[in-house]
């Protein structure tokens with residue numbers, strides 16, 4: 001993908017910055033979009049000439065159109081990574097928090113993808129990778145807005161893949177588990193909680209942002225040329241362990 005453009009949203013964040021760096025490592029020039037101007041400026045000093053930055057709210061169609069028009073050419077890769085979480089039980093969650101989470105995670109993915117894909121199709125196509133979550137695979141306590149948004153991202157990924165398959169655009173998603181970066185930094189700042197979260201993962205550790213970026217770049221590559229409409233869970237086995245805590249009586253066990 002030498003010299004092709006990739007757009008990475010939420011690129012100032014913990015996972016997005018590593019995806020941006022990895023995309024540059026794979027030969028892309030990266031347009032980093034985020035609402036965090038300070039974070040983008042820091043990223044630009046770190047990643048240099050292969051990176052351009054734009055302050056863009058992914059849920060704002062006009063702002064996304066403007067940033068898309070400023071790109072020198074249609075991108076070959078779009079990574080919808082911008083995301084937010086607001087915790088709270090559904091009975092108490094404000095509509096403002098619900099709207100913020102759905103507006104960024106789900107509407108933002110829709111707006112950015114379709115705006116850029118309109119340009120990608122006449123330019124020969126490309127790939128889209130959406131960042132979902134294990135919280136889109138199964139519900140979690142106090143995460144109702146987030147789980148709904150990420151389940152929506154997984155379904156939207158299938159819809160995009162279906163609609164754009166014959167236009168030369170593949171669309172897949174990555175569903176990270178407990179990643180030791182970005183929005184998990186706050187909860188991991190308590191060493192006891194961090195250790196217990198790590199112990200809950202079958203492989204015995206939380207993921208790194210690089211674990212997510214590696215799968216994003218694989219799905220974007222020609223090695224995944226026959227893969228579209230899939231959500232790849234990157235969670236060290238966390239979701240598969242959902243039934244592990246159920247007690248069994250001794251006669252149930254073999255051997």
Ligand SMILES: NC(=O)c1ccc[n+]([C@@H]2O[C@H](COP(=O)([O-])OP(=O)(O)OC[C@H]3O[C@@H](n4cnc5c(N)ncnc54)[C@H](O)[C@@H]3O)[C@@H](O)[C@H]2O)c1
Pocket residue numbers: 009010011012013014015016033034035036039056057058059080081082083084104108131132133134175176177178179180181182183184
């Ligand atoms: N860290 C984890 O454990 C984890 C697990 C599963 C999924 N994820 C997902 O990974 C993605 C990246 O999360 P992260 O952990 O790096 O968090 P993060 O908070 O470090 O990064 C998110 C970035 O998105 C940006 N952003 C927020 N709203 C935006 C908007 N409206 N427009 C443009 N940019 C916006 C933020 O400024 C931030 O830079 C998110 O989609 C998140 O839901 C993270």
